[in-house]
Amino acid sequence: MSSPGFFPAAGIPVLRISLVLDGRLGPELARAARVPLVDVGGSADPGPRTLVALAASPRALAVLFEADAEPPLRVTSPEGGPVYEDECVEIFVADPDDSTAYREIVVNPAGARYGAEVRNPDGSRATWSLAPGRLPAGLSVDVTGEPAGAPPEAWTRWRCRIDVPWSSLSAAGLPPSPGEERRLNAFRIARGRTTRFQALSPTLRASPPDFHVPSRFARARFDEPPSSFGPAC
Numbered sequence: 001m002s003s004p005g006f007f008p009a010a011g012i013p014v015l016r017i018s019l020v021l022d023g024r025l026g027p028e029l030a031r032a033a034r035v036p037l038v039d040v041g042g043s044a045d046p047g048p049r050t051l052v053a054l055a056a057s058p059r060a061l062a063v064l065f066e067a068d069a070e071p072p073l074r075v076t077s078p079e080g081g082p083v084y085e086d087e088c089v090e091i092f093v094a095d096p097d098d099s100t101a102y103r104e105i106v107v108n109p110a111g112a113r114y115g116a117e118v119r120n121p122d123g124s125r126a127t128w129s130l131a132p133g134r135l136p137a138g139l140s141v142d143v144t145g146e147p148a149g150a151p152p153e154a155w156t157r158w159r160c161r162i163d164v165p166w167s168s169l170s171a172a173g174l175p176p177s178p179g180e181e182r183r184l185n186a187f188r189i190a191r192g193r194t195t196r197f198q199a200l201s202p203t204l205r206a207s208p209p210d211f212h213v214p215s216r217f218a219r220a221r222f223d224e225p226p227s228s229f230g231p232a233c
Contacts, residue, residue, distance in 0.1 A: 012201055012216065012217075012218060012219055013035075013200060013201045013218040013219070014218070014219045014220075014221060015035075015054060015218055015219065015220045015221065016221050016223055017054055017055065017056050017220055017221065017222050017223065018055075018056070018222075018223050018224070018225045019056050019057060019058060019175075019176065019178060019222050019223065019224065019225060020055065020056070020057055020225045021057060021058075021225070022057045022058065022059045022060075024057065024225070025055055025056075025057045025059075025060065025062055025163075026062075028055040028057075028062075029053055029054075029055035029062045029064050029161070032053040032054060032055050032064075033053065034051035034052070034053050034066065035051065035052050035053070035200060036049065036050065036051055037050040037051070037052060037186065037187070037188055037198035037199060037200055038198065038199060038200075038202055039196070039197070039198060039199075039202065039206070040187070040197040040198060040199045040202050040203055040204075040205065040206060040209050040210075040211065041197075041202065041203075041204060041205065041206025041207070041209070042202045042204050042206075043206070046196065046198050047190050047194065047196030047198065048067065048068045048069055048070055048190045048192070048196065049067070049068045050065060050066070050067045050068070050089075050188045050190070050198050051065070051066045051067075052064065052065050052066075052186045052200055053066075054186075054220070056175075056176070056222060057175075058166075058175045059165060059166065059175070060138075060163050060164060060165045060166060061093065061163070061164055061166065061169065062161065062162070062163045063091050063161070063162045063163075063186060064159065064160070064161045064162075065089040065159065065160045065161075065162075065186070065188065066157075066159050067089065067157065067158050067159070067160075067188060067190070068156070068157055069087065069109075069155050069156055069157060069158060069190065069192050070156075070190070070192035070193040070194065071153060071154045071155060071156060071192055071193075072153050072154065072192065072193075073086075073087040073109060073152065073153050073154075073155060073191060073192045074086050074087050074153075074191040074192075075087055075108050075109050075110050075152045075153050077108060077112055077114070078112055079112045079113060080112075080113070080114060080133060080135075081112065081114065082114065083106045083107065083108045083112050083113060083114035084106045084114060084189065086108040086109075086112075086189075086191060087108060087109055087189065087190060087191040087192065088106050088107060088108045088109075088188070088189050088191075089106070089107055089160050089162075089186070089187065089188045090104065090105065090106045090107075090186070090187040090188070090189075090211065091104075091105050091162060091164075091184065091185070091186050091187075092104050092105075092118075092184060092185045092186075092187070092211065092212075092214075092217065093105075093164070093169050093182075093184045094182065094183040094184060094214060094217055095169075095170040095171055096170055096172075096174075096176070096180070096182050097170065097171065097172065098119075098171075099183045099214055099217070100119060100120050100121040100123075100214050101117075101118070101119045101120075101171075102117075102118050102120070102183075102184075102214060102217075103115070103116075103117060103118075103136055103164075103168075103169055104116040104117075104118055105135070105136065105139065105162060105164065107141050107143065107160050107162060108152075109143060109145055109152035109153075109155055109158050109160075110143070110152045111141060111143045113135055113139070113141060114132075114133075114135075115132075115133065115134050115135035115136060115139070116130060116131060116132045116133070116134060117130075117131040117134050118130055118131075118212065120212055120214055123212070123213045123214060123215055125210075125212060128212065136164050136165070136168030136169060137165070137167070137168045138164065138165040138167070138168055139162070139163070139164050139165075139168070140161075140162070140163040140164070141160065141161070141162055141163075142160070142161045143158065143159070143160045143161075144158065144159050145157065145158035145159070146158070176220075176222040177222070178222060178223060178224045179221075179222070179223070180221075180222050181219055181220065181221045181222075182219075182220050182222070183214065183217035183218070183219060183220070184217055184218060184220055185199060185200055185201050185203075185211070185216070185217045185218055186199070186200040186218075187199050187200070187211050197209035197211075199211065200218050201216050201217060201218040202216065203216045204216065
């Protein structure tokens with residue numbers, strides 16, 4: 001399977017992501033390995049299937065979610081509202097100079113977005129610093145679902161692509177260099193007939209479910225693109 005590769009390391013997933021030309025970002029995301037999300041607490045049954053794929057260029061990080069769903073789905077929050085209370089997908093991307101500081105981006109099936117800046121050195125909501133309502137500049141979101149023509153609440157499958165510039169993901173705003181490692185995580189809250197909390201790298205907190213554990217973020221290692229790539233179309 002093509003990049004990103006997926007390898008466990010002491011219980012923390014390691015993703016190998018090729019840095020491709022900006023014009024190659026879409027094709028690279030289409031060919032990237034689909035990694036299944038697991039139960040946030042580590043149980044054997046994660047609930048409805050969710051796959052995530054990642055790709056990167058010097059300009060942006062691209063994340064694609066493909067989710068099976070069990071309607072009726074909860075889809076009620078407006079843009080900038082508590083979208084995390086809906087059926088939703090989420091990405092957390094840490095600052096390379098401080099892995100306890102990260103950007104949170106949440107999207108529901110209607111395309112409503114929520115953003116926050118978080119600093120969480122203790123992995124605890126009791127001591128974190130949270131600045132809600134801050135969406136990264138240049139954020140792009142594309143959501144589609146099935147059956148075609150049905151409202152999002154009735155979807156049985158949906159896809160969400162999130163593109164966010166590196167310039168908006170850290171204090172320095174720099175893209176990763178080949179060989180660099182950064183920390184991130186991807187999540188879904190499936191809110192249909194049942195409610196399930198899923199993660200790329202499980203936080204091992206299930207009672208109550210908690211995504212905000214930066215020490216459990218996956219490790220993303222960025223590589224030079226494969227030599228087999230031809231010129232961008």
